[in-house]
Amino acid sequence: MISREDVEHIAWLARLELTEEEIEKFTKQLGQILEHAGKIKEVDTRNIKPTSHPWPLKNVFREDVPRESIPLEKALKNAPQKESGAFMVPKIT
Amino acid sequence: MVREDYEAIIGLEIHVELSTESKMFCSCSARSFGAKPNTFTCPVCLGMPGVLPVINRRAVEDAILVAISLNCSIPEFCQFHRKNYFYPDMPKNYQISQYDYPLGVKGWVEIEVGDQRKKVGIARVHMEEDTGKLIHIGESGRISEADYSLVDFNRAGIPLIEIVTEPVLRTPEEAKEFMKTLRNILLCLGVSDCNMEEGSLRCDANVSVRKKGETSLGVKTEIKNLNSFKALQRGLEYEIERQIKLLESGESVTQETRHFDADRNITTALRTKEEAHDYRYFPDPDLVPLEISSEWVERLRANLPELPQERKKRFQREYGLGSLEAKLLTEEKAWADYFEEVHRLFPQPKIIANWMLTELAALLNQSGLKIDQSAFTPRHLADLLKLLDKKVISGKLAKIIIEESFERGVLPSIIVEEKGLVQISDEVELRKLVEQVIAENPQAVADYKRGKKQAVGYLVGQVMKLTQGKANPQIVVRLLEERLKLS
Numbered sequence: 039m040i041s042r043e044d045v046e047h048i049a050w051l052a053r054l055e056l057t058e059e060e061i062e063k064f065t066k067q068l069g070q071i072l073e074h075a076g077k078i079k080e081v082d083t084r085n086i087k088p089t090s091h092p093w094p095l096k097n098v099f100r101e102d103v104p105r106e107s108i109p110l111e112k113a114l115k116n117a118p119q120k121e122s123g124a125f126m127v128p129k130i131t
Numbered sequence: 132m133v134r135e136d137y138e139a140i141i142g143l144e145i146h147v148e149l150s151t152e153s154k155m156f157c158s159c160s161a162r163s164f165g166a167k168p169n170t171f172t173c174p175v176c177l178g179m180p181g182v183l184p185v186i187n188r189r190a191v192e193d194a195i196l197v198a199i200s201l202n203c204s205i206p207e208f209c210q211f212h213r214k215n216y217f218y219p220d221m222p223k224n225y226q227i228s229q230y231d232y233p234l235g236v237k238g239w240v241e242i243e244v245g246d247q248r249k250k251v252g253i254a255r256v257h258m259e260e261d262t263g264k265l266i267h268i269g270e271s272g273r274i275s276e277a278d279y280s281l282v283d284f285n286r287a288g289i290p291l292i293e294i295v296t297e298p299v300l301r302t303p304e305e306a307k308e309f310m311k312t313l314r315n316i317l318l319c320l321g322v323s324d325c326n327m328e329e330g331s332l333r334c335d336a337n338v339s340v341r342k343k344g345e346t347s348l349g350v351k352t353e354i355k356n357l358n359s360f361k362a363l364q365r366g367l368e369y370e371i372e373r374q375i376k377l378l379e380s381g382e383s384v385t386q387e388t389r390h391f392d393a394d395r396n397i398t399t400a401l402r403t404k405e406e407a408h409d410y411r412y413f414p415d416p417d418l419v420p421l422e423i424s425s426e427w428v429e430r431l432r433a434n435l436p437e438l439p440q441e442r443k444k445r446f447q448r449e450y451g452l453g454s455l456e457a458k459l460l461t462e463e464k465a466w467a468d469y470f471e472e473v474h475r476l477f478p479q480p481k482i483i484a485n486w487m488l489t490e491l492a493a494l495l496n497q498s499g500l501k502i503d504q505s506a507f508t509p510r511h512l513a514d515l516l517k518l519l520d521k522k523v524i525s526g527k528l529a530k531i532i533i534e535e536s537f538e539r540g541v542l543p544s545i546i547v548e549e550k551g552l553v554q555i556s557d558e559v560e561l562r563k564l565v566e567q568v569i570a571e572n573p574q575a576v577a578d579y580k581r582g583k584k585q586a587v588g589y590l591v592g593q594v595m596k597l598t599q600g601k602a603n604p605q606i607v608v609r610l611l612e613e614r615l616k617l618s
Binding site for chain 2: 047051053090091093095096097098099100101102103104105107108110113114121122123124125126127128129130
């Protein structure tokens, strides 16, 4: 189960502002999702090695060879605000 | 204020920028220091959706070299995690770092403070990517008073190693000595330029104090921005004193992050959020794990250069140098290489050590040059010491010649030839000068005869003056004494 405080905390971490009704609603919905995902715990995993990836891959590298970067205009193209070739961000609080 | 009844508990967290050609997870050049903002970026290090990071092999091998050199064990399984946070220095809103499967664990480094040796435990060595640089725009340039900030992602994605010590350091001096020792190891490995001014080597510290004899730990603070040896020592000194004062006046230390202000030599509290950090680490699904086999580690270990402390021990053993001489000569690789090159040409270790640590060190200090930048090469010093050894020049003259040779980069033997500076050891010639000096200084001669033996010194000085320092002083003394006894 998930508590109302959990939902408020997660919302804060994601910088989401939720209304009272949304907190109620999401607490219930997230609870259901977790409960559903919790079914996986029923599988006996005592003899299975933990894994973080589904692929049997390891040690994928590139060599340390530099390549050209993208032009500045392209880098800044999606920036809502820019100044002196830099991304402009609001006052950090 | 040094309080004998208190002790400090210090742990350091050090970030080292590796000097690879390219970034950690993309092919952008990592040599962007001082470049125009955002001219060394690509979709990967700008955190565009759908891109895939690929690990730089060289960065991993450099990190393994560091872990080996810090006597860490290297677990076979190694993994990257995402560290999630809201701060605009990373465009992805997470930093690729390591969490519960770091590259190296449980190492140690030996330091020497005075004549004390101490093993400093290394908790972990892990790999991560550097963040972008923020410029806060506002009157003071401080974040709290800024109107807005500008972000430059050139640095974002440069490979970084984080080294965390156990909380075993007890004094600011120990902390400083640890940093110096670590820096020398890293420089010797050649994995980083360790330029503290440019931020290639950065240090934060955790500090708490307690009454001696107590076993529980006090409340600690984290000090940021200890980015020079001086800042590290001053910042820690200030913070330790501040905490002791608080405790002595019945107040308590607040757990917080503090910033060292190098201009004012104080630490100030950074505004803290009530909320504890919650980075929600999880394995980065874009990066498959590393398997670091013992064969790989051993292959790298085989190519490890001789590290400063091993070299120091060898210098003591092989060249019969004292502990301090050997330490000073091996702290920096360039100095040790210089010494060994001179020794190859002129195998008298004690004499070389003396000249390097006094005359040469002073000249380098004055000129601000590094030993491997100077035009006064090992060949120059060997040449000078040979002239001295064969008594072609006196010690006094050698000190004059080394200055000129250092300045001009001309070999000492050539300077000697150019100026006719060869030491005068010809007794016939010197005897003439002795006669002249005795004739011109009846007062000193009279003094000598009345038993004032020091008068010889004055007369020797007169002969040196006549020869511009070129007379062989031992012979002059002998001739003078012989002559004075006769008359």
